[in-house]
Amino acid sequence: MSLTPEQWAEVNAHFHRVLELDDADRAAYLAAIDVPVLQAQVERLLRSHHSAGDFLSAPLWQEVLSDLVSTAGPGSQLGDFTLIRSIGAGACGAVYLGKQHSLDRLVAIKIVANVGEEARTMAHLEHPHIVKVHTQVIDPVREQRWICMQYVEGSSLDKCIARNRFTTTQILSLGARLADALEYAHQRGIFHMDVKPGNILLDQDGTPYLSDFNISFNTSSGNPTRVLGGTFKYMSPEHLSAFRNEGTAVDHRADLYSLALVLKEMLLANSVPPSVEIRSVLDRALARDPEERFSSAADMSRALEGLIELHEIESLMPPPSAMVQFANTHPLFALLFAALFPQLLGSIVNISYNSIRIVSALTPAQQALFDQLVVSYNAIVYPVAIAILVVIARPLRGIWSQPRTRVFLGPERLALLRAHVLQLPRWLILITSFGWLPGALYFPACLAWIAGPLPTDVFLHFAVSFALSWLIALTYSYLGTKFVALRVLYPKLWTGTGKIRETAAKELPTHWWRAQTFFFLAGLVPLSAAGLVLIFAPGAPSAAIFQSLRHLLLFLLALGLIGLVLSVRATAVLAQTLHALTGHHRAPSK
Amino acid sequence: MEFEASEITQLLQSYNTGDPQALEQLLPLIYGELRQLAAAYMRREASDHTLQPTALVHEAYFRLVDQKGVQWQNRSHFFGIAAQLMRRILIDHARKKIAQKRGGKDIRVPFDESKHGASTFSDILALDEALKRLKELEPRQAQVVELRCFAGLSIEETAELLQTSPATVKRDWTIARAWLHSELQDAINESDA
Numbered sequence: 029m030s031l032t033p034e035q036w037a038e039v040n041a042h043f044h045r046v047l048e049l050d051d052a053d054r055a056a057y058l059a060a061i062d063v064p065v066l067q068a069q070v071e072r073l074l075r076s077h078h079s080a081g082d083f084l085s086a087p088l089w090q091e092v093l094s095d096l097v098s099t100a101g102p103g104s105q106l107g108d109f110t111l112i113r114s115i116g117a118g119a120c121g122a123v124y125l126g127k128q129h130s131l132d133r134l135v136a137i138k139i140v141a142n143v144g145e146e147a148r149t150m151a152h153l154e155h156p157h158i159v160k161v162h163t164q165v166i167d168p169v170r171e172q173r174w175i176c177m178q179y180v181e182g183s184s185l186d187k188c189i190a191r192n193r194f195t196t197t198q199i200l201s202l203g204a205r206l207a208d209a210l211e212y213a214h215q216r217g218i219f220h221m222d223v224k225p226g227n228i229l230l231d232q233d234g235t236p237y238l239s240d241f242n243i244s245f246n247t248s249s250g251n252p253t254r255v256l257g258g259t260f261k262y263m264s265p266e267h268l269s270a271f272r273n274e275g276t277a278v279d280h281r282a283d284l285y286s287l288a289l290v291l292k293e294m295l296l297a298n299s300v301p302p303s304v305e306i307r308s309v310l311d312r313a314l315a316r317d318p319e320e321r322f323s324s325a326a327d328m329s330r331a332l333e334g335l336i337e338l339h340e341i342e343s344l345m346p347p348p349s350a351m352v353q354f355a356n357t358h359p360l361f362a363l364l365f366a367a368l369f370p371q372l373l374g375s376i377v378n379i380s381y382n383s384i385r386i387v388s389a390l391t392p393a394q395q396a397l398f399d400q401l402v403v404s405y406n407a408i409v410y411p412v413a414i415a416i417l418v419v420i421a422r423p424l425r426g427i428w429s430q431p432r433t434r435v436f437l438g439p440e441r442l443a444l445l446r447a448h449v450l451q452l453p454r455w456l457i458l459i460t461s462f463g464w465l466p467g468a469l470y471f472p473a474c475l476a477w478i479a480g481p482l483p484t485d486v487f488l489h490f491a492v493s494f495a496l497s498w499l500i501a502l503t504y505s506y507l508g509t510k511f512v513a514l515r516v517l518y519p520k521l522w523t524g525t526g527k528i529r530e531t532a533a534k535e536l537p538t539h540w541w542r543a544q545t546f547f548f549l550a551g552l553v554p555l556s557a558a559g560l561v562l563i564f565a566p567g568a569p570s571a572a573i574f575q576s577l578r579h580l581l582l583f584l585l586a587l588g589l590i591g592l593v594l595s596v597r598a599t600a601v602l603a604q605t606l607h608a609l610t611g612h613h614r615a616p617s618k
Numbered sequence: 619m620e621f622e623a624s625e626i627t628q629l630l631q632s633y634n635t636g637d638p639q640a641l642e643q644l645l646p647l648i649y650g651e652l653r654q655l656a657a658a659y660m661r662r663e664a665s666d667h668t669l670q671p672t673a674l675v676h677e678a679y680f681r682l683v684d685q686k687g688v689q690w691q692n693r694s695h696f697f698g699i700a701a702q703l704m705r706r707i708l709i710d711h712a713r714k715k716i717a718q719k720r721g722g723k724d725i726r727v728p729f730d731e732s733k734h735g736a737s738t739f740s741d742i743l744a745l746d747e748a749l750k751r752l753k754e755l756e757p758r759q760a761q762v763v764e765l766r767c768f769a770g771l772s773i774e775e776t777a778e779l780l781q782t783s784p785a786t787v788k789r790d791w792t793i794a795r796a797w798l799h800s801e802l803q804d805a806i807n808e809s810d811a
Contacts, residue, residue, distance in 0.1 A: 036755040073793065076800035083799045084767055103653030121666050 034268040035066060042070045047077075071135075097448060100139055100167070106174055107165045109137060117186070125179065127591035128162070135162060136179040139172050150214060159229065159239035180237050183258045185290070186225035194294055196302065198334045200299060202236050204226075207329035209238045210517040211327035214280040214325055221278075224262040239535065247323050265316050270277045281318040284328050289315035303342075305523040306335055312436045312524070330526035344608035345519065346601050360421055366508030367456055370411075371463065373587065374501030377557065378467075380580040383495040384573055385566065389486050394479040398477040401474055409463045420455050423448055424517065446535060449517045453510040460505050465499035492564055496557045501589070503553045510615035511598050515605055534604055547599045551592030558584035633699060641702065698761070698779075704768035705746070712742040741802060748801040752794060759794040762787055 031039065043060060046054050054074075059290050061067040102124070104111045111124040115136065136159075154160060160178040167174065188194075206228065213220060220241055227240040260268070264285035266276045285601035295302045295310075302310075309331050315321050320327040348356065355362035381544075387395060423445060437445070440459070472490045476482045522528050558581050565577060633640035683794065753760035758780065765771045773791065777784040 031755060032750075033755050038791055042788075043796075044789055047792075072800050073796045076803065077792065077796035080799045084763075084795055103654060457675070457711060 031065075031069065035063075035069075038063075039066055039069045039073070040572060042066065043073050043536075044603070046070065067299075070130055077571050078107075100170060100172060101478050106167050109135065109174060109176055109580050111137060111163060126176065130507065134179045134181075135176045138175040138177065140175065143180075143496055146548055153211050153213055153218065153241075155212045157205045157235070157237055158213065159237045177239075178237075180229040180239075182229060182231040184226050185228040185230055185236070187296060188230055189225055191296060192243065193298060196295065196298065196300065196306070197336055197339055198234065199291055199294045199298075200306070201341070203287060204295075204329045204332040204336065205236050206238055206287055207284070207325045207332060210280070210283050211325035211329060212303055214283070219280050220283050220286075221267070221279075222262075223290065225290055228290070245298075262289050264318070264532075278317065280325065281323075283323050284313050284321055284325060287328070303339075303515065305338055309524050331524040334524055334526040334528060337526070338522055341519075341528060341608045341611075343606075346604040349601075352515060352601075355512060356520075359512070359516055359520075362512050363509065364414075364417060366512045367459070368414070369591055370501045370504030371413070372510060373458075373465055373504060374464065374497035376583065377451050377495040377500055377580065380491055380576060380583070381489070381496065381561065382574045384580065385487055385489040385564065386493065386567070388570075388573065389483055389489075390475070391480065394475050394482070397475060397479045398469070398471070401471055405467060405470060409467075413459050413463050416455075416459055420448075422450065436524065442521050442523070442525055443531075446518060446521045449513045449521065450535065452513045453506050455508045456505045457502060460498065460502045462503060464494055468494035489564065492560065496560060499553050500557060503549050504591075507550055507595070507598070510546070511602065519605065519609065529609065532606075533610040533612070544599060547595040548596075550595035553586035553587050554584045554591055558588065629771070630699070641706070698765070699759075699773075701764040705749075705764060708742060708768065709746050714738070715745070716740060740757035741806070744802055744805040746796060748798050748805075752797065756790075758782075759790045762790045763794050763798065766791065768811075 031376075042057075046057055049057060058067060058071060067435075081282065101109065102111050102113050108128050108130050109126050110129065113125050114122060115125045115187075116123045120177070122139050124137045124139065126135050127133070128135050131213065137205075153208075159180060162176045162178070164176060165174045206223075210220065218241065220238065222240065222451070223238070227238065229237040231238055258505075263271070264278075266284040267278050267282045267285075269276045270278045290578045292310050292314070313321055313328055313333075322331065448549060468491045472482060472487045525531065561577070561580060561584065566573065569577060629640045629643050633775065666730040747763055749760055749763060752763070759781065765776050766773075772783050773787050776791075794798065
């Protein structure tokens with residue numbers, strides 16, 4: 029029955045015509061309309077006209093007006109507050125931007141049904157990272173409660189995650205701030221129980237605010253296992269099973285789990301994968317068993333702050349050379365190498381010197397005995413030294429294992445390990461001395477006692493030989509282990525600790541000074557040894573002995589030069605490392 | 619709403635110059651103003667609920683327009699927009715209410731039985747559709763309905779606005795009303811079938 033405008037115009041004309049006629053003439057007129065479609069329409073309109081009654085007699089505005097008044101929306105006013113516009117919808121109510129007239133400020137107004145305790149729960153909480161609740165107004169007519177709170181000009185974290193990338197430091201900092209907020213609430217017996225990106229607001233500066241304690245509860249107000257609601261995605265395991273009425277206890281640590289999950293989500297969205305330390309802290313917070321998590325939000329906050337500090341420190345550390353990179357992945361091997369390789373250097377010096385000054389002065393019987401003594405001595409000393417080294421290195425064993433099997437060591441345990449690591453070079457002094465010094469007495473004594481009298485200057489040469497070897501082995505093993513301890517081991521022992529720079533500054537200074545003093549010895553000792561060798565050199569050596577002498581001197585000179593170069597580099601690297609750790613100097617210019 | 623007055627003026631002006639989008643953007647801004655006025659009116663007319671939508675529209679618009687005033691070409695433009703906006707608000711509300719009532723059958727109150735034109739919301743939507751069809755047949759008649767139903771103008775006021783005679787308006791009103799009524803009856807019959 030669709031008409032064209034022209035047809036409609038005709039219908040119009042007919043209609044008005046008919047109305048002017050009286051009943052008798054109407055029928056005739058209608059019959060006279062020759063187009064059936066038009067006739068039908070006019071008849072239809074006439075019927076409708078007569079039955080219309082009050083149709084559209086009053087404006088339709090009534091409905092809308094009463095509707096406008098009965099629902100709260102932009103423009104509604106209640107007491108001191110007027111709604112301006114909608115800014116979101118929470119789980120149990122809409123949130124509006126509103127204005128508080130008496131103070132002429134913008135507020136956020138959440139409208140909920142007039143049940144529950146949310147506003148009262150939030151009202152005691154005054155923290156820089158918790159959305160403040162100013163007041164609540166009750167509307168008895170509409171049975172609503174207007175909760176008026178701090179307006180955070182920004183958006184919620186879930187929208188921010190979709191839009192932006194956060195740097196690692198930003199994410200960790202956000203986590204630490206929110207952990208502080210949670211600690212504040214937990215201390216007052218209030219748990220949030222719905223930590224998720226939708227409940228975290230970020231303002232223009234990126235400051236986070238925790239909001240929507242709408243299903244949280246007071247420890248004074250009820251049994252935690254009766255908590256309902258919450259978002260499953262971020263719920264801790266014990267909360268989920270409580271939700272299914274499995275009777276598990278839920279406490280503040282559920283909030284820590286949810287927070288860690290939020291941080292993990294943000295970190296995984298980054299292009300840079302999180303470091304081992306960060307993963308280790310988050311894994312702890314995400315442990316299934318609440319007992320294994322951080323025991324308080326404060327602990328978690330400190331751990332996160334520690335990670336931020338660590339991140340900064342690591343960016344200031346010198347770039348690892350190939351050697352250091354190897355040592356990072358095989359720390360115990362590096363330690364053993366730094367301890368034992370210098371002993372071999374000492375042995376070279378020892379053997380060389382002995383062959384120059386001592387062997388020629390011995391009888392053949394004594395020479396044979398001498399070889400046996402060497403074997404037996406080393407057969408005892410080396411294994412014992414290695415055994416001692418393994419024992420002192422054992423506590424460090426677990427630190428660099430795979431993350432899955434890694435055990436999270438608390439700050440106290442780590443502090444002990446760090447102290448242990450800093451003592452390692454001292455152990456080397458002991459071990460090296462134990463390994464070399466007895467030889468100075470053992471060899472001549474055995475020779476004299478078993479194989480007949482020895483010329484007196486042989487005693488002297490044994491003393492010199494072992495003293496030189498001892499000094500070289502000592503210098504390099506001490507410096508080597510010092511370097512490995514400070515550059516490789518020590519910086520790794522900070523996961524989850526806070527106040528890194530402050531603590532490091534307390535632990536390090538004396539060690540640093542000692543290291544600095546000793547490093548130049550790497551060059552000095554071999555050169556002095558070369559000098560001593562010359563002083564004690566035989567007056568008129570045979571050709572073979574002169575060759576040995578030349579080799580020994582060249583070896584010591586080369587060692588001295590290499591030592592000099594290495595010590596300069598090592599000192600620079602260590603200086604930068606230690607300054608990064610203690611924060612004493614600004615970062616070196618790029 | 620003070621800080622939004624100039625924004626509203628801007629939009630009204632762009633609507634004047636033919637931008638249809640402006641209407642879309644105006645609606646949410648106007649809602650707020652209407653709410654406040656509606657509340658005030660309801661309070662004042664609490665006894666007998668006889669609201670004067672014309673006055674409301676006048677007031678709303680004068681409040682919405684800023685101090686400097688908008689250069690209206692003619693009063694009909696003013697009311698034309700008002701009526702369209704009221705219609706839009708009503709339709710949007712009806713749609714929202716229907717969406718809220720998922721699954722529930724709303725009570726039918728046929729037009730000719732109610733005093734205040736109160737009706738079901740789906741009837742309002744049917745009316746809107748019918749009005750759109752009427753506009754294609756004779757735009758002036760659709761406008762008459764719009765002005766009378768949504769802005770609440772009388773026959774004389776409408777005639778003055780459209781610059782025709784009251785008789786013309788009366789005739790337009792009569793046939794339009796008849797037609798809309800029949801269209802609506804058909805719609806009701808269809809959905810009842």
